[in-house]
Amino acid sequence: MVTPLxxxxxxxxxxxxxxxERGASRHxxxxxxxxxxxxQASLHAAKTDMSHAGPDDVRRYLAELADAGLAARTQARRLSAVRQFHKFIYGDGIRNDDPAAHIDSPRLGVVxxxxxTTDEIDRLIDTANRQDGIKGTRLLTMVELLYATGMRVSELVELPFSAVARDPQMLVVRGKGNKERLVPLSAPAKRALVTYIAIRDAFIPLDGGGKPGKSGYLFPSRGKTGHLxxxxxxxxxxxxxxxxxIAPSxxxxxxxxxxxxxxxxANGADLRSLQQMLGHSDISTTQIYTHVIESRLRGLVQEHHPLAHRKPG
Structure with missing residues (x-):
């Protein structure tokens, strides 16, 4: 019997x-x-539910994702959610087995x-710097902060004002798992931030008296979330x-x-420092960026090593 409720x-x-227990964010x-x-919808279409699904039901769901053209990485993410869910209800004694425990993940290519490029970043920032009005000031600040810190976009838009109110030299970022990290700010980012803070009240919703109210966000807005x-x-x-x-895509x-x-x-930072600034819990996630170093080294060898210019004998 299918039991949606x-x-x-x-x-x-x-x-x-x-x-x-794990401090998962709202996102x-x-x-x-x-x-x-x-x-759940896939199981109900097959006349079963989460309490009774078997390994074949999980495999069928994955096959449906593949048939729908979803990327292998998206399939793997969805399987991860299913695995964690079934592990949870198995651990709580709701089921006496885990149908997802031995399901193979889709093969992932290295993405x-x-x-x-640095030139493109410069063009982007220069263009932001030429935008008029308080919205231009806000946009420049957000771009400078994002490029100076490597924050996730959710971390940026949800930054509390308290993260910068005391010391604009460093930024306190609350990331995944509710973990805080300190990230240093570049000189351009600090200048943009100081300029923006002076006009920030213009983005705060007005109170009953027609004056700016209060907001705990660095980038407040009049929307229901309270922030951009x-x-x-x-x-x-x-x-x-x-x-x-630059192509928007x-x-x-x-x-x-x-x-x-x-x-x-590319400019000599070490992986451990980069891991801390990005807020990665595992350095293996950070290691994907080493392709930059490898590409740079190959270019140096091709340009400067004498054997690279030898003609075939």
């Missing part, structure tokens, strides 16, 4: 556990909820991070790229994060 309760219990919880709802949203900032970045003569907040990491490594 029971499945919904199990998903809710799982999400509560992820929030309470992480939303992603898990969407992935598990898709899994190298996309990043902009990720989608709004994405739109702003795309528009900026167009004005800078090549520019996103995550590309700026990749650019920060790639450019630091």
């Amino acid at each position: 029971r499945d919904a309760r199990l998903v809710s219990d799982f999400l509560e556990m992820m929030a309470a 992480t919880l939303d992603a898990y909820r969407r992935d598990l709802e898709a899994y 190298l991070p996309k990043f902009l 949203t990720r989608q709004m900032f994405l739109n702003m970045i795309k528009d900026l790229a167009l004005k800078a003569g 090549r520019v996103s907040p995550h590309v700026l994060r990749h650019s920060f990491a790639s450019h630091l490594l």
Whole structure:
């Protein structure tokens, strides 16, 4: 018998556990909820539910994802959600088995991070610097902060004002798992931040008396979240790229994060320091950026090593 309400309760219990015990952020919880709802819909279409699904049901769900054309990385992420969910209800004694325990993940190719050149970053920042008004000031500050720190876009838009109120030399960033990290600010980012703070009140919703109210966010807005949203900032970045003569499809907040990491490594930063600044829990995640070093070294060898210029004998 299919039990949609029971499945919904199990998903809710799982999400509560992820929030309470693992410190999962709202964005992480939303992603898990969407992935598990898709899994639940697949099971219900097959006349079963989360309490009775077997390994073949999990494999069928993965096959549906592949048939729908989802990338292997997306399939793997959704399988991870299913695995963690089933591990949770097995551990809580709701089931006496785990149907996802021995399901193989889709094979993933190595996807190298996309990043902009330093010249393109300069064009982007120069263009932001030429935008008029308080919105231009805000945009420049957000781009400078993102490129200077390598923050995730969610970390940027949700930055509390207290993160910069005391010492603009360093930025306190609260990342995944509610962990805090200190990230140094570049001189241009500090200048932009000081200029922006002077006009920040203009973005705070007005109170009943027609005066700016209060906001705990560095980038407040009049929307329901109380801060500038990720989608709004994405739109702003795309528009900026167009004005800078860069294809908007090549520019996103995550590309700026990749650019920060790639450019630091190319200029001699060590992986451990980069790991801390990016907020990676595992250095293996950071190691993907070593492609920059490898490419640079190959270029140096090709340009300077005498054997690289020998003609075939």
